[in-house]
Amino acid sequence: MKNKTYFKASLREIIFSKGRFIAIVLIILLGTLLYVGIKATGPILNHSASQFVDKQELSNLQIISNGGLTEVDEKLAKEIPDAKVESGHQLFYADSDKNQVVKLYSYDKKNQQNHLIVKSGHLPKKENEIVLDEKAKEEGYRLNQTYQIDQTDQVKRKNFKIVGFVQSPIYISTEERGLSNVGNGNVNFFAYLPESNFSSEVKSIIYVRFTNVKDKETYGKAYKKAMDQNIEQVEKLFADRPKERAAEIKHDAEKELLPKKAEVADNLTKIANGQNELDQAKAQLEQQAAMMPTGNPQLAQAQAELEAQEKELNSNRDKLLSAQQKINDSEKEINELKTPSYSYDQRADNPGFQEYGDLSERIAAIANVFPVFFFFIAALITFTTMTRMVEENRREIGTLKALGYSRYEIAIKYIIYALSAAVIGIVLGSVIGTHTLPRLVFELSSDRYNFPGVEAFYLSRPIIQATVAFLFASLGAALLVLMRELHEKPAELLQPKAPKPGKRIFLERITPIWTRMSFNSKVSYRNLFRYKSRMIMAVIGIAGCAALMVAGVGLKDSLSSVGDKQFGPIIDYDAIVTLKEQPDETAVEKIFSKNEKITNDLAVMNQTIELKQKGQANQKLTMMVPENRVEFKRYLHLKEQGKSFTLPNDGVVITQKMAELFELKKGDSLTVYDDDQQTFKVKIANISDNYLGNFLYLSKDYYQKARDTDFEVNSYLLRSKKMTKAEEENLAQKLLSSDQVINTSFMSTQIETQEHSMDNLDGIVWIFVVLSGLLAFIVLYNLTNINVSERLRELSTIKVLGFYDREVTSYIFRENFVFTILGILFGYGLGIILTKFILDQASMETITFPLVIHSGAYLLSGGLTILFSVIVMLATHFRLRHINMIDALKSNE
Template sequence: MKNKTYLKASLREIFYSKGRFIAIILIILLGTLLYVGIKATGPILNHSASRYVDKQKLANLQIVSTGGLTKEDEQLAAKIPHAQVESGYQLFYADHEKNEVIKLYSYAKKNQQNQLIVKKGRLPKQKNEIILDEKAQKEGYRLNQIFQIDQPDQLEQKKFKIVGFAQSPLYINTEERGLSTIGNGSVDFFAYVPESNFSSDIKSVLYVRFTNVQNKETYGKDYEKTMDENVEKTEEIFADRPKERLIEIKRDAEKKLLPQKSEVLANLAKLDAGQKELDQAQKQLEQQSQTAPNPQLVQAQAELAAQQKELNGNREQLLSAQEEIAKSEKELHELKTPSYTYTQRADNPGFQEYGDLSERIAAIANVFPIFFFFIAALITFTTMTRMVEENRREIGTLKALGYSRFEISIKYIIYALSAATLGIVLGSLIGTHTLPRLIFVLSSDRYNFPGVQAFYLARPIIQATIAFLFASLGAALLVLLRELHEKPAVLLQPKAPKPGKRIFLERITPIWSRMSFNSKVSYRNLFRYKSRMIMAVIGIAGCAALMVAGVGLKDSIASVGDKQFGPIIDYEATVTLKEQPDYAAVSSVISQDEKITSYLATMNQTVELKQKGQANQKLTMMVPEDRQKFENYLHLKTGGETFELPEDGVVITQKMAELFELEKGEQLTIYDEDQQTFKVKIAEIADNYLGNFLYLSKEYYQQVRTKEFIKNSYLLKSQKMTKTEEKKLAQKLLSTKQVMNTSFMSTQIKTQEHSMENLDGIVWIFVVLSGLLAFIVLYNLTNINVSERLRELSTIKVLGFYDREVTSYIFRENFVFTFLGILFGYGLGIVLTKFILDQASMESITFPLVIRPGAYLVSGGLTILFSAIVMVATHFRLRHINMIDALKSNE
């Protein structure tokens, strides 16, 4: 009966202090929601992407060769362990009238890989039918419309009927379609036509799926490791194939040339025989004309002249054909070995961008939620500690009545467990099912995925459970252990109030003497209860810091492009040339464009850094033709200070220097594209935010490489160009047949902006949740403050203070807490933002620390607003204090 009554009393405690109980639940809920939700977001997004590409049977590997792919290649690919191989055709088609570039694929019912998702219409059934990219609908294409492709060398038909629009797992991004080597340099959309339309036996691509990576997370480390092994085995199997393919190409070409050559030689022999006959006939006519000239001889001579003319014409044609054959033989002799390229899923347009989004979320999740979590746990710990301390008299009474320590503790265990369990369960449920879906919805317009499949991650839930059980139950038990060791008589006595002391402000007479009585009391109370002040300031500062960090993250992430393009990269386009190009033809097109103001030739190469214990890193080596002019195109900076490209030594960008712990003056080993090494001296380390670069002068390059400088690209400076003008310039340059691609900085800026926009939603989620936490923390701390000081507040009411004056009594203290909390929060927010950005920065992206005034206004403004709302609610509570009950003696 005794225990039953005490249990009822325990449950009543929850009801009587429901404000505090709900506040604890909400703090734990918010902390768990953000921690578990954000920790689960990256894995859930990646898992959903993996399930999508697995369902559509996206190829793990694509094999492409510059010499095309034959049956022998397919048979060789079939020998790759765990491989399922399919072949297909793909080509670029440029419609110059519409200024569009289409990537055309073959479609066959038998093929299982890269399955299309039909969004409208159906798949092709007839030879004259075509299905287009869903993106083509935005360009105005409609069902049953005739779509023309003028590729007589590769397709048997020109006109096709549009029967559908689809999505392809090869393109998970809704906008990006990759680059092309024709037209304007970028693909506008893709299309599929039946495979029977392609006239060549030589295929364009081999699609390979590996059974040993099925059901593995496509963005996971296990998948990457297994795929690296698969690619390595593939390269081993195809190691001799380029040379074999070269022999095949030469053999096939020689088979075609040999009959042509034999025919030309035979015809030349016939012409020589005919020429001899004509010469003899001519001699006979000349002899006859000398003895007896007549009109018949004149006619015969005219006929011989006509035959001679015809023979000469035939001879010229045959000699021209012979020259062409000789030219073909020379080209065949000089033909380079075909290259085989092995591209994984990460190389598909938009695929890596989605993975980077998840990585950034995961990086932010390692810091922001943990700090949020810490503040929530700290406030929970404080609340539970104060609750037990408030019940000293009750604990003493129960001890005097004979209750055991365990029985007394039950009440607080029930209270703490109830609050923690409700908060953790609700937080885990809401966080897991809400945040990943919300973040996906905020970025879903960029990707083709149908949705996310939420699942629970055990580790963050267990971590949240342990932390909040310690913060709630642990806090209660720690105080109980201390209190229960006291004797009942001691517990029944109220704690002696802390003695008043002179505070530092009192020593500043000019200020102290001008303060009102109420202000003096408030400031004495602040310093009298230092622990309460410190806890309040820490709680408010933590929440303010979280809001500063939230908005600061948005500002910093959005500033990557602003810091890179303009302050560092100051050119508008890069023109990449083919091998041994006609420089004059390219320069002519560039010079004739009215928008181009200047250009600079450079040599760009992809090089690699290697170090034991560090992943290999690729970076772009840029060597300008003119070192002095280079500073007009790229501004090299260190800590904001600009410097020229040194004549001796290299400049490496900051991220690579940090990863490999490099310093000025050190020797560095570089691996080129052929894995040949050369050593350079680091002259400077430059600021950089996007990509990784190595800059060196033409003279230093020739010195360290003992090779001639060969320019393979141009940097273009121009007036502001429209998208149409950029496409026209790219098209003109590609039409020279000397250019591989033209890359515009405007496209990179737009891509970067879109990529960073995906994080905006996440940042605002942080800000909103931080604001909610700040509100609950302020409410909870104020509630504790009032509960602990009921007798004090009742006393001043009895002394004649009006309700407004009593509220002001508390408000002054809260104002100081809030003001100090905001100031400390600003400083803490800067540190927190910097730490998160360091964690979120990746191998190719460095985030600058940029916190605009808006971040401080949002943080400070919301904190002050919440403080005002809490004080309004407190005012109404203070008005209803029962002075008689509150002033009753503890004895």
């Protein structure tokens, strides 16, 4: 009976202190929600993407060759261990009338890889049917329209009927479709048409799916490790194929050329014979002319016929000599034919695929810092609240000990209270966090990806970590205080703790200020320093929440500032024009001069190089060598910690991220690997600021000295007036049609891509800000609630002494106001440190995030914290108005 009554009393404690109980539950809930939810977001997003691409049988590898792929290649591919192989056609089609570039794929219903998702209509059933990318609807295409492909050398048919619009797992991005080597250089959309329509017997792509990665997460380390091994085997198998394919192409070309060559030779022999016969006839005619009188009509006719024959013979000879020259040129081209390249593209090379993975990586990087700090603040406040609760009930504990209750029986009340709050908060936080945050993040970025949705699942590690931490913060706090209180004698517990003695504070020593302060203000400031632990805990709690809000908005500012820091302050050119091998530079510069938008151009040599070091993953960089190093500063502003410098003539400049990764400093020697894995050594003259990509800059003279080879122009940097998208596309098309240019890359496109990739994180940042604001509100409420509960006798006393309700509230408000202001100021500093730490964690091998926090972050953080403080004080004011002064003053009797 005794225990039953006490158990009811334990439950009543929850009801009577429901404000505090709900506050503890909400703090634990918010902490668990953010920690578990954000920790689960990256894995859930990746798992959902992995399930989608596996369901659509997306190929793990694409083998592509610029020399085409034959049956020999397909047979060799089938020898790859654990591989399923399919082949197909793909080519770029440029529609000059519509200024569109379309990537055409062959469709075969027997294929088991890269299943298309039909969004409307149906897949091709007849040879004259075609399906278009769903994105083609933006260009005005509709079902049952006729689509024309005017490329008779590669596609047999010209007119096709549009029977469907589809999505392909090769393109998970809703916008990005990759680059092309025709038209304006950018693919607008893709299309699939029956394989029988392609005229070439040589295929252009081999799709490979590996069974040994079937159950592995496509963004996981295990998948990447297995794929590295698979590609290593593929490269070994195909190691000799480039040379073999070159020999095959050469043999086929010579075989095709041989009959033509023989025919021309035969015809030239005939012409030579005909010329001999004609010469003999002319000689005979001259003998006859000597014997005949001048003006003989028969003689004149014979001479005319011979001249006509000679003219026709010469004409035929010229044609044959021209044909022979073409054959000679073809033979020369065959002899100079370069070995075709074989590339092995993984899923990460598909448009948008890596961007989605980077999003998850950034979330994971943020999840390692932001929620942990949030979690720490929540646990700290929970610990404080539970500690104060037990301390408040020391008289009750003393009474129960005096009545004969055991330590366990007394403790069970607080164990129930702490466990109830912790379990409710942890369970709700885990469920809500797991099911809402990943879905919310996905919805905020779903317009950029073709995934149907996410499938939430529980991650045991963060849930266990949250459970352990909050059980310690709630139950642990209660038990720690109970252990101390229960060791005291009942008589000691029944006596109230002696209040802390008043002391002179530092402010009292500043007489001009102290003498001008009101009595109430003096009391408030004395109380602040009298209860230092209360002040420190309040400042820490408020500072933590303010820091979280500063960091949340600061992250948004910093992430969105990458493009602003890179394009303009560092990269000051508007386009890069990549030339084909051995280009006619005059023809390209002629196009530049005719375009009134282009103001300047600079010839450069761009190459992809590689850095290698034990214990560090190989890193690729772009090596840029300008023809004129002094002129180069107009196109690219080299800076070291914000200070500009000119490209040196002796030594190289490397960007900061690579210097950090490889622990490089000025004066170090560096070994560089080129495309052919040939090495050369350079000396580091300087390290440059950079935020996007990795670069190595060196002068033309130093390049020639370091490599002992001539400088060869393969690119141009362009500076121009502002151009519209249409003007950019028009320029790119003209450059590509000159047959001297491979691709034109505009910085405006890169800026747009960068902004879009950062937009994906905006939603996450605002989630942090909102949850941090909620935590700040609950923390302020809880701390104020504790403050009032601990000081009921004090507040009742001043009410008895005649203080008005407004003055009683001000008595507490002044203290809270000081806590809030101090907390905000400390929070600003802490927020800067926290933002910097998160950015360091979130930065990647190709992106460095600058620390940028605009004034709005401080205004939002400070403003919300003050607003919450005012709201809490208004609620506290109504509570203080209803204090029962008699009961409060008798509470220790």
